[in-house]
Amino acid sequence: MRQMVPFGRGTSIFDEMDDVFRGFSDAIRPMTRRYVPVDMYEENNEVVVNIDAPGFDPSQIEIKTFSDRVNVRSNVEESSEGENDGRTWYMRRGNRTMNLSLTLPTEVDPESAQASFKNGVITVRLPKSRAVQGRVLELRQE
Numbered sequence: 001m002r003q004m005v006p007f008g009r010g011t012s013i014f015d016e017m018d019d020v021f022r023g024f025s026d027a028i029r030p031m032t033r034r035y036v037p038v039d040m041y042e043e044n045n046e047v048v049v050n051i052d053a054p055g056f057d058p059s060q061i062e063i064k065t066f067s068d069r070v071n072v073r074s075n076v077e078e079s080s081e082g083e084n085d086g087r088t089w090y091m092r093r094g095n096r097t098m099n100l101s102l103t104l105p106t107e108v109d110p111e112s113a114q115a116s117f118k119n120g121v122i123t124v125r126l127p128k129s130r131a132v133q134g135r136v137l138e139l140r141q142e
Helices: 013-033
Strands: 038-043 044-051 061-065 067-079 095-103 113-116 121-127
Touching: 038 095, 044 095, 061 121, 067 121
Parallel strands: none
Antiparallel strands: 038 044, 044 121, 061 067, 067 095, 113 121
């Protein structure tokens, strides 16, 4: 069978097509890799945010709270250096980063926010601001 050569460049049309699709998959791979599962809900005058962060060290996670958003950042550098007593058949480690900025559905009090880390899940509890919660007035009879 005769090989197809586009424009005399010395590569086959199939190699060119492989390069086109390889470029496409390389373009969408970062988008799929950076997906971090997040739950956000309201509970008892608080906004609760749960972020899946398995494998992250809690001491390397930075959480900043604002009245309208929460920023979560971490950078974990894993290396394969160290002592190996046996054979290593496969090792795939690299840098993992998390850089989230979550817009909150309502205004919160950032000074009263609390965060915890359990079983690879970050939980941030943000009390709603007093202005959003409102105030119940006592109705007096005159």
